[in-house]
Amino acid sequence: MERNLKSVRNIGISAHIDSGKTTLTERILFYTDRIHKINEVKGKDGAGAIMDSMELEKERGITIASAATHCRWKDHDINIIDTPGHVDFTVEVERSLRVLDGVVLILCSVSGVQSQSITVDQQMKRYEVPCMAFINKCDRSGANPFKVIDQLRNKLGHNAVPMQIPIGLEEDHEGVIDLVKMKAYFFEGDSGEKVIEKDIPEDLMDKALEVREQMLDQVSEFSDELTDAILEEQEISEELLMQAVRQGTLLRKLTPVFMGSAYKNKAVQPAMDAVINYLPAPVDIDNEAIDIDNNEETVILKSDFDCPTVALAFKLDDGQYGQLTYVRVYQGCVTKGTTIINTRSGKKIRPGRLIRMHSSEMEEVNEIPAGHIGAMFGVDCVSGDTFTSPEINYTMLSMHVMEPVISLSLKPVDNKSEISMSKALNRFTKEDPTFKTHVDKETNETIIQGMGELHLEVYVERMKREYNAEVVVGKPRVAYRETITKKADFNYTHKKQTGGAGQFGRIAGFMEPCEDDFEFNNKITGGKIPTQYIPSCEKGFQNCMAKGPKLEFPVTGIKVTIEDGAFHSVDSSEMAFVSAARGAFLEAYNKAKPVIKEPIMKVVIETPNEFQGACMGLINQRRGIIEGSQEEGVMSVIEATVPLSDMFGFSTVLRSGTQGKAQFTMEFSSYKKVPQSIADDIFKKKQEEKTKS
Amino acid sequence: MLRQDLIQKSPVCKIINPDSITNIKFGAVLSRAGVGKTQFLVQIALTRLLNNEKTIHISLNDSMEKINLRYIDSYRNLIDSIGYVDPQKAKRLWENINQLQVSIAYNESSFDPKKISEYLNSFQKNNDELPSVIVIDGLNFDNDLTSLLDELEAIAETFKISIWFSMRTHREESLCSDGYPKQLENVKDLFEKALFLNPKDNKIEATVLKNGEDKNRKYLLDAATMMPE
Numbered sequence: 001m002e003r004n005l006k007s008v009r010n011i012g013i014s015a016h017i018d019s020g021k022t023t024l025t026e027r028i029l030f031y032t033d034r035i036h037k038i039n040e041v042k043g044k045d046g047a048g049a050i051m052d053s054m055e056l057e058k059e060r061g062i063t064i065a066s067a068a069t070h071c072r073w074k075d076h077d078i079n080i081i082d083t084p085g086h087v088d089f090t091v092e093v094e095r096s097l098r099v100l101d102g103v104v105l106i107l108c109s110v111s112g113v114q115s116q117s118i119t120v121d122q123q124m125k126r127y128e129v130p131c132m133a134f135i136n137k138c139d140r141s142g143a144n145p146f147k148v149i150d151q152l153r154n155k156l157g158h159n160a161v162p163m164q165i166p167i168g169l170e171e172d173h174e175g176v177i178d179l180v181k182m183k184a185y186f187f188e189g190d191s192g193e194k195v196i197e198k199d200i201p202e203d204l205m206d207k208a209l210e211v212r213e214q215m216l217d218q219v220s221e222f223s224d225e226l227t228d229a230i231l232e233e234q235e236i237s238e239e240l241l242m243q244a245v246r247q248g249t250l251l252r253k254l255t256p257v258f259m260g261s262a263y264k265n266k267a268v269q270p271a272m273d274a275v276i277n278y279l280p281a282p283v284d285i286d287n288e289a290i291d292i293d294n295n296e297e298t299v300i301l302k303s304d305f306d307c308p309t310v311a312l313a314f315k316l317d318d319g320q321y322g323q324l325t326y327v328r329v330y331q332g333c334v335t336k337g338t339t340i341i342n343t344r345s346g347k348k349i350r351p352g353r354l355i356r357m358h359s360s361e362m363e364e365v366n367e368i369p370a371g372h373i374g375a376m377f378g379v380d381c382v383s384g385d386t387f388t389s390p391e392i393n394y395t396m397l398s399m400h401v402m403e404p405v406i407s408l409s410l411k412p413v414d415n416k417s418e419i420s421m422s423k424a425l426n427r428f429t430k431e432d433p434t435f436k437t438h439v440d441k442e443t444n445e446t447i448i449q450g451m452g453e454l455h456l457e458v459y460v461e462r463m464k465r466e467y468n469a470e471v472v473v474g475k476p477r478v479a480y481r482e483t484i485t486k487k488a489d490f491n492y493t494h495k496k497q498t499g500g501a502g503q504f505g506r507i508a509g510f511m512e513p514c515e516d517d518f519e520f521n522n523k524i525t526g527g528k529i530p531t532q533y534i535p536s537c538e539k540g541f542q543n544c545m546a547k548g549p550k551l552e553f554p555v556t557g558i559k560v561t562i563e564d565g566a567f568h569s570v571d572s573s574e575m576a577f578v579s580a581a582r583g584a585f586l587e588a589y590n591k592a593k594p595v596i597k598e599p600i601m602k603v604v605i606e607t608p609n610e611f612q613g614a615c616m617g618l619i620n621q622r623r624g625i626i627e628g629s630q631e632e633g634v635m636s637v638i639e640a641t642v643p644l645s646d647m648f649g650f651s652t653v654l655r656s657g658t659q660g661k662a663q664f665t666m667e668f669s670s671y672k673k674v675p676q677s678i679a680d681d682i683f684k685k686k687q688e689e690k691t692k693s
Numbered sequence: 694m695l696r697q698d699l700i701q702k703s704p705v706c707k708i709i710n711p712d713s714i715t716n717i718k719f720g721a722v723l724s725r726a727g728v729g730k731t732q733f734l735v736q737i738a739l740t741r742l743l744n745n746e747k748t749i750h751i752s753l754n755d756s757m758e759k760i761n762l763r764y765i766d767s768y769r770n771l772i773d774s775i776g777y778v779d780p781q782k783a784k785r786l787w788e789n790i791n792q793l794q795v796s797i798a799y800n801e802s803s804f805d806p807k808k809i810s811e812y813l814n815s816f817q818k819n820n821d822e823l824p825s826v827i828v829i830d831g832l833n834f835d836n837d838l839t840s841l842l843d844e845l846e847a848i849a850e851t852f853k854i855s856i857w858f859s860m861r862t863h864r865e866e867s868l869c870s871d872g873y874p875k876q877l878e879n880v881k882d883l884f885e886k887a888l889f890l891n892p893k894d895n896k897i898e899a900t901v902l903k904n905g906e907d908k909n910r911k912y913l914l915d916a917a918t919m920m921p922e
Contacts, residue, residue: 613808616795617815628757628796631803639757 005283005303005371009275010079010328012096012129014120015106020136024106024262024271025069025080030191031269032071032078068315068326068357068373076276079373097123099314099328099373102279103131104271109143109169109259113151121156130249132256132278133158134271138166139173139261149257155634158255161218163245164270165211166259167204176260176267177204179212180241185270192265216241222248242277249278282371287330289386289394292343299394301331303370308332308389309340311368312396313381316431323430325376326357327368330396332389334376335367343386343395353377382430408456409445409474420469421446428459435459445474478645479599480682481671482548483557484592487512492587493566494580502571505529505580507537507562511588514559518545521561529565529577536574537562540581549586550594551686556671560585596679598643602669605638605654607662612636614657622646623675641669645678695778695786696743702774703740704733707921708899708912709886711740714857715825717885718849719842723860723874724890729897730859731755732919733890734828735767737857742790747824750794751809753801753831760796770918795824801831806844813852823852830859834876842883862889872909873902890914896922 013021070079081096097103103124107117124131133152135145145166152160164176167184175186177200184201188194200208216236220227223244229236248254256278260267287301289310301310309332317324327334334340336354341347355362355375368374381387386395412418425437425448436449450456463469491508507529520538529537541560548555565580603624607615609631615638619626624642631637647666654662674682705711714720714737722730722737731752738748752760765787772783809827816823829845832838849856862874869878877887887903897914901907913922 609803609808613811616812617818620812620815620821621819625792626795628761628798630757630798631800637757 003305003369006281007076008079008282008371009076009279010081010099010101010282010371010373011275011279012081012100012103013106014096014103014124015108015117020108020262021106024104024134024136024268027192027262027265027268028073028078028080028272029069029071031193031272032073068375070356070373073272074276077372078272078275081373096314097127097129099312100129101282101285102275103129104275104279105131105133105255107133107135107148107152108140109135109138109145109148110140112148113155117156121158128252130252130280132249132258132271132274133160135257135259136262138169138259139171139264139266141170143169143173145169145257145259152255152257159218159248159253160255160257161215161245161248162211162259163215163256163274164258164267165204165208167201173261173264173266176258176270177208178270179208179215180238180245182208182212185267187266187269192268195269218254219244219248222251222254246278250280250284287396289330289396292393292395301394304331305333305369307370308392309334309387310389310392310394310396311340311387313379313383313385313387316381316383317375321353322378323380324355325379325381326373327376327387328373329368329370331370333367333369334374334387339390340387341390341393342381343388343393345381345385347380348390349379349381349387351376351379383433407447407449408460409440409447410460411445411472411474413470413472417468417470420467421463421471424459424463424467424469428462440479475648478643480551480553480674481597482550482553482555482594483597483673484511484513484589484594485673486593488588488592490584490588491564492580492584494576494583496576497571501573502568503573503576503579504566504568504571505533505573505576506564506566507577507580507584508564509560509562509584511558511560511585511592513557513592515557516559517556518542519559521559523561523563524565529562529567530572533567533572533574533577534562536577537565537581540578541585543578544582544585544589548594549589551596551683553596555594556597596674596682597671598645598674598678600641600669600672601644601647601666603640603642603647603664603666605640605662605664607636607638607658609634609636611658611662612638615654615662618650618653618657622650623678642666643672643674644668695782696745698775699771700740700743702771702920703736703743704899704912704914704919704921705736705740708888708901709737709904711744713886713904714741715746715855717855718846719884720855720857720886720888721860721877721884722857722888722890723862723877723902725862725864728890728892729914729916729919730861730890731763731830732767733888733899734830734857734859735763736771736919738794738826738828739764739767739771739790741826742793745790745793746826747793747822748795749797749809749812749824749827751797751799751804751827751829753799753804753829755798755830757796757798760798764791764794764796767919770920774918774920801833804832806841806848810848810851813848813854817852824854827854827856828858829856832858832860834858834860834880838880842880846883877902892916 013025015021068081070077081100107113135148137143138145149160149162152158163179166173167175167177175184177184182200184198186196186198188196216230219241220230226240226244229240245256249256256274258271258274260271262268282303288298289301291297291299311327311329311334313325313327315326334351334354337350340349342349354365354368356365357375365374388394412421428435429437434450438447440447448456448459460471460473463471487510489510493506494503496503520541522534545555605615612629616626616629619640619642622642623646624640627639629636629638654664700706700711722733724730738750741748750760768787772778813823845856860876862876866875868874873881884903889900889902891898895916897916899912899914901910914920915922
């Protein structure tokens with residue numbers, strides 16, 4: 001692996017779905033001789049792109065898992081993470097950004113800045129990752145890279161600087177003009193591998209000069225030398241201009257913009273040159289860790305091979321040889337057979353096999369030095385774990401992980417599938433922090449939770465394909481609750497005489513609504529119920545809370561006060577008072593006007609302004625209460641509370657209602673009383689279920 | 694009971710008949726900056742909320758959070774004006790009426806009545822009760838708003854909703870011959886009710902500019918709470 005870190009780039013390729021990320025990566029691999037044939041994302045030959053190694057990805061033409069790969073371009077080692085574009089897989093994007101030094105933001109020259117570009121941009125800001133933009137699909141009908149540059153400025157607030165202008169657009173797209181070198185570039189050969197440099201066509205010279213002038217104006221801010229050269233009307237050298245652009249990019253105050261068509265093999269090579277010229281090397285970035293032994297002080301890591309090792313596991317994969325752990329090494333070296341420690345678990349690890357990934361193919365290496373990305377075999381850990389040399393105890397800052405927003409129930413069809421499902425769920429939860437699973441104690445169903453319907457759909461599909469787990473996917477049951485709304489008295493005597501020892505116990509008091517789940521208040525005086533039976537009374541009441549008499553949902557929010565009672569010196573027992581409490585509960589419960597409560601979710605929709613009214617309408621249709629809506633630039637944020645039972649299928653409805661441009665998040669807010677009409681429906685359904693069973 | 698008590702205490706009740714808030718298309722509250730137009734508009738909306746009606750508050754100046762805070766403050770002022778109220782009762786009532794109110798914050802440039810129309814349509818589709826009042830705060834009546842007001846008038850007609858506006862006047866501008874500020878003068882035919890707020894000593898003087906036959910009557914309001922003296 002490259003030891004001169006100035007010649008290393010760790011870059012991500014991020015964008016909205018279908019902007020051509022995987023196609024661009026495929027071209028890069030071809031031009032760097034990593035592959036010898038270009039496969040399209042959904043090629044006619046059915047091969048699919050190299051970077052989409054998962055069968056499902058090839059079929060659907062979308063990237064699901066980040067595939068890590070590396071290549072060499074002009075004596076530089078480039079590690080590339082191809083990140084998914086779909087909003088449901090943003091955790092992959094987040095995890096990639098955490099370990100990358102720079103990003104190529106791909107934008108479609110027709111669609112421009114789309115919702116996922118906005119999400120990716122926010123993530124880049126969070127991790128302060130410098131970026132350059134590549135406006136793809138300049139060969140498409142309606143292509144307008146300058147409109148996209150304007151959107152980059154207006155919608156994302158980037159100081160976008162065009163570094164090229166296109167030679168022809170749509171079907172006339174032939175190449176680009178480099179505004180630094182002031183040369184025209186054409187791409188010939190079967191796969192555009194021959195880069196031909198020519199003079200700028202006359203008809204484009206004026207436009208090139210005009211855009212270069214603007215570019216110089218924007219870039220000069222980052223170099224006094226360049227400003228002087230412009231003011232003194234001296235000749236501006238390529239190096240000086242490139243240095244200034246690089247400086248602005250590293251400071252995240254400038255976004256150099258390139259353009260072309262990856263599909264038509266136009267202008268990919270200049271974009272690769274730009275990665276080397278403008279995106280940061282590992283030494284250009286300050287990475288921080290927390291020193292656990294030193295009062296959790298922040299330490300800056302040095303990209304020095306001789307320092308103690310610090311590495312971060314950012315992705316896990318289940319390969320045919322066991323767990324594959326992707327790591328980014330920030331300091332020192334992860335070396336084959338050398339001990340490192342998992343800071344979280346304290347476990348000592350000696351990696352036996354280190355590899356460098358080339359999509360699904362592997363290349364064995366002896367070490368992964370600082371600044372590089374590689375993978376380890378046979379290491380038991382979870383995503384986000386830090387590995388260090390034994391002499392230090394550092395942890396990298398934890399990654400921002402979003403809470404799951406949707407859940408589904410799963411039921412394996414047979415025993416074999418149940419075992420496979422369990423294995424699969426165990427693996428997926430380790431791989432993906434936004435994928436969670438639990439068994440619902442009430443329904444005994446396995447519930448999976450994730451970031452969207454597609455997210456969960458993909459995992460169900462993977463379960464089938466990779467683990468042969470056949471599962472029936474159901475709509476999850478909403479966890480309804482029962483409660484009472486008014487105070488009610490009870491005075492119940494439990495008396496049983498069926499031969500042998502009898503049972504006797506009387507309890508009197510009242511139940512009333514309260515804030516907590518259950519409260520028990522003992523006001524018995526004068527030993528009307530002996531002290532040793534009081535816990536049995538409480539137990540009796542509490543047992544009733546598990547399954548409400550109304551619809552068998554758990555009961556919450558009841559305070560029971562016992563004030564009076566009676567016992568029998570022979571027939572009273574703990575069991576008798578448990579039964580008496582049950583009787584008392586049932587006696588009072590129906591008098592206390594029981595109601596059903598449902599979980600209410602706090603829903604936040606982020607939508608382009610033009611869909612604000614439509615989105616508010618969608619909330620209205622779902623028994624939602626809109627708290628308000630706020631415009632933020634070109635986006636509107638709508639805050640609302642909506643019953644969970646009305647939120648199923650919402651992601652699909654929202655997408656179709658907003659051309660896929662709106663997103664939403666959802667979290668639990670509170671339990672609220674179900675309206676009578678809905679309660680009647682629930683009651684009917686329960687009755688039907690009972691009849692069936 | 695508490696609802697009725699609060700409605701009775703409202704400055705709106707004293708100055709404008711609360712029932713007549715909703716039987717018009719357009720109403721306006723005018724004043725120069727910082728006098729209390731928004732606060733009075735919130736009181737107008739509150740009286741309808743207390744009557745169990747839905748309202749929409751659109752602001753082109755305030756954030757959604759700020760709008761919501763204004764409602765909390767105004768509700769508190771109303772509660773305080775009637776002496777002691779059981780805090781639990783007041784809280785429960787607030788929880789009930791708060792869910793009838795929707796705050797929308799727009800940028801002036803992107804404010805488009807079509808969005809409101811789209812939203813109101815969804816009520817009709819669901820057979821839900823429509824809001825009775827829309828409050829629009831922050832439109833600049835120094836500009837020509839003819840087409841915008843036409844669209845809003847159509848909304849008021851179609852959905853049978855009353856729309857109340859704030860109108861910002863300017864200290865240096867003199868009143869027109871009929872006593873209306875310039876901003877109202879240009880569109881006076883569209884407005885059936887108008888109220889002018891003006892600081893006087895430490896109080897706010899509310900002058901009824903348009904309210905059927907009831908014209909030029911003056912009331913004094915507390916400057917901090919907008920509650921009637």
